[in-house]
Amino acid sequence: MTTYVQMFQQGSKEQKGLLGGKGANLAEMVRLGLPVPPGFTITTEACRWYMTHGSAPQELTAQVDEAMARVERELGRRLGDVEDPLLVAVRSGSKMSMPGMMETVLNVGLNDETVQGLARKSGSPRFAMDSYRRLLQMYGRTVLDVDAALFEDVLEEAKKERGVSSDVELTAEDLTAVVGRFQQIILEQTGYPFPQDPREQLRASIIAVFESWNAPRAVVYRNTERIPHDLGTAVNVCSMVLGNLDDDSASGVAFTRDPATGAIGAHGDFLVNAQGEDVVAGIRNTRSLPELEQLMPAVYTELMDIMHRLEMHYRDLCDVEFTVESGKLWMLQTRVGKRIAEAAFRIATTLVDEGVIDEREALTRVTGAQLTRLLFPRFAADAPREAIARGMDASPGAAVGRIAFTTAEVLRLQRDGESAILVRRETNPDDLEGMIASAGILTSRGGRTSHAAVVARGLGRTAVCGVEAFDVDENAGEIRVGDEVVARAGDILSIDGSTGEVFAGAVPVEPSAVVQSLTGEIDPDVAEADELVASVHRLLEVADRARRMRVRANADTPEDAARARALGAEGIGLVRTEHMFLGDRRHLVEDLVLAADEFERGQVLDSLLPMQREDFVGILRAMDGRSVTVRLLDPPLHEFLPDLTELSVKLARQEAQGVERDAHEEKVLAAVRRLHEQNPMLGLRGVRLALTIPGLYGMQTRAILEAAAKLRSEGLDPRVEIMIPLVSSVRELREIMPEVTAVRDAVCRETGMDLATSIGTMIELPRAALRADELAQEADFFSFGTNDLTQTTWGFSRDDVEAGFFFTYRDRGILLSSPFETLDQFGVGELVRIGAERGRSTKPELKLGICGEHGGDPASIAFFHHVGLDYVSCSPFRVPVARLEAGRAALLEEEFTPQH
Ligand code: PEP
Ligand code: MG
Secondary structure, three states: OOOOEEEHHHOOHHHHHHHHHHHHHHHHHHHOOOOOOOEEEEOHHHHHHHHHHOOOOOOHHHHHHHHHHHHHHHHOOEEOOOOOEEOEEEEEEEOOOOOOOOOEEEEEOOOOOHHHHHHHHHOOHHHHHHHHHHHHHHHHHHOOOOOHHHHHHHHHHHHHHHOOOOHHHOOHHHHHHHHHHHHHHHHHHHOOOOOOOHHHHHHHHHHHHHHHOOOHHHHHHHHHHOOOOOOOEEEEEEEOOOOOOOOOOEEEEEEEEOOOOOOEEEEEEEEEOOOHHHHHHOOOOOEEHHHHHHHOHHHHHHHHHHHHHHHHHHOOOEEEEEEEEOOEEEEEEEEEOOOOHHHHHHHHHHHHHOOOOOHHHHHHOOOHHHHHHHOOOEEOOOOOOEEEEEOEEEEOOEEEEEEEOOHHHHHHHHHOOOOEEEEEOOOOHHHHHHHHHOOEEEEOOOOOOOHHHHHHHHHOOEEEEOOOOOEEEOOOOEEEEOOEEEEEOOOEEEEEOOOOEEEEOOOOEEOOHHHHHHOOOOOHHHHHHOHHHHHHHHHHHHHHHHOOOEEEEEOOOHHHHHHHHHOOOOEEEEEEHHHHHOHHHHHHHHHHHHOOOHHHHHHHHHHHHHHHHHHHHHHHHHOOOOEEEEEOOOOOHHHHOOOHHHHHHHHHHHHHOOOOOOHHHHHHHHHHHHHOOOOHHHOOOHHHHHHHOOOHHHHHHHHHHHHHHHHHHOOOOOEEEEEEOOOOOHHHHHHHHHHHHHHHHHHHHHHOOOOOOEEEEEEOOHHHHHOHHHHHHHOOEEEEOHHHHHHHHHOOOOOOHHHOOHHHHHHOOOOOOOOOOOOOOOOHHHHHHHHHHHHHHHOOOOEEEEOOHHHHOOOOHHHHHHOOOOEEEEOHHHHHHHHHHHHHHHHOHHHOOOOO
16 A cells, blocks of 8 residues: 655655655654654655546545544644644645745634634634634635635725724634635635535645646746646645734744845744734735844744754755744744855855865855856946835846736736836735746835745846835836825836845846956956855856866857857857858858859859958967867858848839849849748758858868968967768768868968868767767767757757747646757757767767757756766857856766756
8 A cells, every 4th residue: 555644753854756845844854853843744646646547546535534643642632623623734845846836725623613612722712713714715715716806805894894904903803704704705606615524624625735736827837947747746734833823923934044145144034923824925014033032032042043953954054934832933844945046156155164065065056047147237336326215135136127017017018029027016926927027026015035035036037025115006007105106007117136226217237247257357356355256256166177078169259259268168169150151241152152153153262261261260369279160151041142032022023113124133033942942941051052062161171271270370279170060971971071171181281280170070960860870980079969959859940939839838738948948858868868879889089069059058968968978068158157067067967867
C-alpha cells in the first residue's frame, strides 16, 4: 500500500519533491526541536494521482484519519469537539515555491456548534465569530467556487454600518450577522448549506488544494517560472495556532537578512491580533519587526534566536512565517528565502566573509538569471525629476510607463507597443498577467512582503509598494493626493524600485554600474568601493577559475568585439559576414547576382575584396591574440534584392503609365523571380550558395587571410578560424574545401607567412548532427548552430513561431519556454550530444562550440558543459552571464539533470 501521508516528525528538508518545500521544511524545523504546531503532509504523489484519475487515491481517507488521530492525541483535543475544538489549516506547498498561487483554507473544524465552544474556551465570542467568518469566506471561495466579491461586499457593508474602517473593529454581534449572511450566500450560490461536519470540511479542503494546482493563475505562474506542470502540490494539514486570539497574539513574516539589499540583520512585518493572511495580503498596513521587541520582548528574543539557528542550519538567508498565540511563539513556515539579484550577490560574498560558506559554494548561490538583472539600466542620477510620492522600495530597477489600473489596460498598452506601470491599491494573484506584462508595479497599500512585492521580485519587475499618499481610484481612473488629482490612466510615471520614489513623467535611464565596471567605463577603485559591484567581480573571478568551458562572443563589428572583450570574451565564436553586406554595400550583392558571366562575377568579387578585408582587419585587431571564427556568407541572396511583389507592381505601373522600360530593373526582376523561394530558410543558403556561386567563399577566405597577414606584419597576433555554414552532407564539404584551402595556400605563398587556419563547419541541421562522424573527417572544428537546429528539428519557423501559436502551446503546457530561447535539451540537445559524440569518435581532439542564441541562455549553459563542449559563444552583453553559468556548471556537474 502506498503511504500518502507523513507526520511532520517523519520528514526532512531533503524531501521537497515528495513533501513540497513547505512540508519538508516544517519537518526539518520539527527535527531541530523548534515550536511547530503538530500536523502532517499529504504527499505530491497523492496530488499526481488525483490529477491523473480525477479522484483521490482510495487509501487516502483512512491515512488522513489516522494522522489526524495522532495530532489529536498529541494535543489532547479533537476535531469537532464542541467544548474545545481542534482547528486545522489546510495549506498547499509544492516543490518549487509558488507564492500565493495555490489555495489555503484556515480554521477548518468550525461549525455552528464548535464556534460556541471556541467562544467559551477562548473567552472571546468576537474572536470565535471572526475565525468562523474567515472559514466560511475561504471555504466558500476556494472549495465551493463562490465569487469572493459577494463575501467582501457583506464585510464592507458591515463596516460601513458600524462606521469603522477595519474589520478588527467589528463586534461579536456584527460578526455573527456576517456569518449568517455568509452562510446564506453559500446556500444561495451552491444550493447546499455550508457543511457542518469537520471531516467533510477537511476532505473537501484537501481536494480544493489539489485542484488549485491547475488554477489558471498557477498555470500562468509556472509558465513564467518554467516550473513543470506535472509536479503536483503537497497538502499540509497543520493544527491552527491563533494569531487573532487577543492582543497578546500576532502573526508575521520575517527574513534573517534583508532580501532587498542583502544587509545583515532580521527584517520583517507583523500585525497584532491577526492571522497570517492579513500580513501578506497587504490589506492592513503592517508594523516592522523592531516594534515587536517593544511589544513582546520575550517572543522577540526567541524569534531572533530561532532565526539565527535556521540561518546557521541552512547556511543561507531564510524567511519564516510565525504566529504568536497568547504570548507563545509558533513557527509556521521556513525556507531558504527568495531574494532579489543584488541581495543574492551581496549575501553570497558576505556569507564567505562570515566563514559560513566557501567561495565556490558562494558561486552556486547566485545565478546567471540574477546577474542578467544587474545588467539593466537605472535612472540617470542627475536627471531632473519631480518626485510626487514615496513608497517602499519593494523590487529594484527603474521603470517608466503609462499608468494602467487593470490587467486589461496593461495588455492593451503592450499590444500598442507601449510600456505600462500597473497601479493598484493592492494586487492579488489574479493580477499576475498584468504584472508580467507591465514594466513596473505600484501599490498604495502593503509593504515589502505584500503580494505585489513578492511577486514582482520573483518576476524581476520593478515595484514600489505602500505609496500611502496615493488614493488610487481604479474606477475613476485617477490617482489623488488629498483632493487633488495627480495622475490619470495613460499618464507617464517613472518608479524607482530601489528607493521607492515615484516621479511624474519620464525620467531618463542610465546603464548599470556592473556593466560599466566590467567594461572599465568607471574607475576600478570607485567600482570596488561599491559593495555590489565588488561581489559580482569576486564571484565572476571564482567562476573563471572554476569553469572548463571558454566563453566567446558573437560579434560582427570592431566595436562589438571590443565591448565583448571588455566583458571577458575569450574570442569570437561567430562573425556573421552577411552583416557586412548591408547598407550601401547591398547593391554589390545585386551586382553579383546579375553578373552575366564568370568574368563579370569575378570583377564584382574583386571589388568586394578590399572592403571585406578592412572589415576583418578591424575585428581581428580588436580581438588580437584570441580566436575569431569567421563564418562565410550564409543567408539567401534574395534578402539583398528588392521584394518580388513590390518590384513587379512598380514595373507594371510604369508600363501602364507608358514609362519606358528600365532594362536594369527588368533584369533585377528576372533575377528576383529566378531566386524566389517559398521557404527561403530551407533554400539557397550557406554552403549551397557557395556551391552555386564559385569564387564567393574564395574571395571571403582571401579577405580574411590578407587581413590576418596585414596584422601579422604589424607585429600583432591574429588567430582566425573559417567556418562553413548550413552543411548537411560531407560531400558538400568535400566540394567546397578545395576552393577555400587553395586560396589559403595561395595567400600563404604570396605573403610568405604561415597563416595556419583551421576550417570547420556549423552543425545546424539534423543530418549534420547525425552524420557528424563523417563531417569530422573534413572539418577541424564544429560549432553548433542551435537556432537553425531548433528550427529544423521542431519544424518551427524561427521567424514566426514566437509571434504565432507559441502562446497557445505554452498555455496548454506543451512548451514551458520558447525552444529558441532555452535549449530543448531532450530533442535538439540530443542532436547536439550525438553530433559531439560522433564528431569526436572520428577526431577525439575535435574542438566543439555553440554559437546559437542558447550559448548565452543561463538555463542552457550547464547542458553544453555536460555534453563536453569547449566553449559557448553569445551576444557580448551576455558574456558575463555565460562566464558565471559556465563556472556554476563546472561546480554543479554532479547534480546535473537534463531539464525540459
Ligand atoms: C544558428 O543557426 O544557430 C546560427 C548561429 O546561425 P544564424 O543564427 O546566423 O542562422
Ligand atoms: Mg544558422
